[in-house]
Amino acid sequence: MKARKRLAALSELNYLKVARRMRIAIQIADAMEVQHISKKELAQKMGRQPSEITKWLSGDQNFTSDIMTELSYYLHAKITGELPDYSVTYLNLSYSPSLSIDLPYVNVGFPLRNRRQWKDLSYQSIIATEKYN
Amino acid sequence: MGFRIVEIEELSGPNCKIYSIAYDGKGGDTLFDEFLDRMDEDYPNEVEDIWSKLQFMGYEGGARLQFFRENEGKPGDGVVALLKESGFTLRLYAIRYGVTLLILGSGGYKDSSIDAWQKDEVLKYHAEEMIKISAMITERIKNKDIRICDDGTLEGDLYFDEETNNQ
Numbered sequence: 001m002k003a004r005k006r007l008a009a010l011s012e013l014n015y016l017k018v019a020r021r022m023r024i025a026i027q028i029a030d031a032m033e034v035q036h037i038s039k040k041e042l043a044q045k046m047g048r049q050p051s052e053i054t055k056w057l058s059g060d061q062n063f064t065s066d067i068m069t070e071l072s073y074y075l076h077a078k079i080t081g082e083l084p085d086y087s088v089t090y091l092n093l094s095y096s097p098s099l100s101i102d103l104p105y106v107n108v109g110f111p112l113r114n115r116r117q118w119k120d121l122s123y124q125s126i127i128a129t130e131k132y133n
Numbered sequence: 134m135g136f137r138i139v140e141i142e143e144l145s146g147p148n149c150k151i152y153s154i155a156y157d158g159k160g161g162d163t164l165f166d167e168f169l170d171r172m173d174e175d176y177p178n179e180v181e182d183i184w185s186k187l188q189f190m191g192y193e194g195g196a197r198l199q200f201f202r203e204n205e206g207k208p209g210d211g212v213v214a215l216l217k218e219s220g221f222t223l224r225l226y227a228i229r230y231g232v233t234l235l236i237l238g239s240g241g242y243k244d245s246s247i248d249a250w251q252k253d254e255v256l257k258y259h260a261e262e263m264i265k266i267s268a269m270i271t272e273r274i275k276n277k278d279i280r281i282c283d284d285g286t287l288e289g290d291l292y293f294d295e296e297t298n299n300q
Contacts, residue, residue, distance in 0.1 A: 001162055003169035007184040008143045023193055029199050029275035057199040059186060061216050 022059035024068070024081040029057055030079035069127045138162060138236060138270075138287060144184075146191030146270070150285035153237040154266060165237040168225055172241070179217045183225060186215065187237075195232035205250065206264040210271070214240065214250075214260075216241040221245060222254060226279040228270065233285030236270070252255045267295055 032042060050097040055061055063071075070077045082103070136156045137183045145153040153163035161168075173180045197212075202224075206212025211230055217223040225240040239262070241255040250256035252262070273279040279289040 001166045003173035003180065004143070004166055006206070007169065007181065008174070010181060014181055015188060018182055019189045019193060022162065022186065025199060026194055026197065029197070042227060055218060058218075059189075059200055060163070060182075060216070115243045116142045 011106055018059070020081040021061060021063065024063055024079060025057050025061070026060040027077065027079050027081070028071060028075065031075035031079065032069075032076070037075065042074065046070055135292060136266075137293070138291040140201065141165060141187075141237065144187045144191045146188075146193075146230060147284070148193060148286070149190045149193040149233055150237055151187060151235050151237065152287065153293040163237070164239040164259075165225075168237075168239040168241070168258050168259075171239075172223060176242070179196055179219060179223050183215065183217050183223065186217075187235075190235065196229055196235045197232055198229070200227060201227070206267060207258055210264060212260065212263050212267055224250070226259050228267045228282055234281055234287070235281070235299070236266075238266070266293075 032038070039050045039057075043050040043053050056063070059069075068079050068081075071077075078101075134157050136154050139155045139161075140151050141151045141153055145195060153165035155161060155163045155167075159167075169180060169184075180259065186200065190200065194200075198260070200215065201213035202216055203213055205214045205226060211228045213227055213229045215225040217225075220246070222243040223240065224243050226238040228236040230236075239259045241253075241259065243250070243253060243256060247253050247256075250260045270279065273290065274281070277289075279287060282288060
């Protein structure tokens, strides 16, 4: 369990880099579904191999801004890797006495290290998320 | 030797529950810990990425199929591989039940000259281990000894005595 202890203490920066790649991968997959475009078709449009599209969808690709522009162009979608805007939800939560009710469905924008932190999400966490956004 | 399905609390989140397999006599270490400890020295950056990917699935994106290589086991058994590609490939085997539940096994380094896990002794061992465990879990689910909740949480008898199950 030595490695797990090291990894559990990783900086949030590492998570943010990986999470952005994976959000982009999700946005691509969702846009492909909406546009009814297969991997093969997207690869053809972009002059690439289908295996490259598979890699992009796996969340392993470090996307350049040019590739993201191409993807947005061919998929007619905003491929940004940014978090959805949950500001309204946060505002409601911040001033709601029933703070805990909606929490499992709120994306707070940074990794929580364990369940206790998730359950103990406080006003401070919400402020931190707003700063991040 | 028996094993228990245990939750990896650092990764398990509201969007995907993440578990691994802890064999008796291993001091609580899981197959996933074995993978991390074995790979961490030689591939620390890749291991960090795998960790963050799983954390993302737990807390944000869920275990979407697009993140995995499918059909690593028998048809319909849910055995998949999480890949980390960076000129070479690390493979972590898992059993995936929709986007909300992932049971992690172990894995290893896959040389680019090898086209299938069956040709690598280490990968073969870990893939077959997950195929066997998947079959045992499926049996428990069929018998209603294990239940998968809507949020991916496993409930029921999560301890397996392998000798009993192999009879």
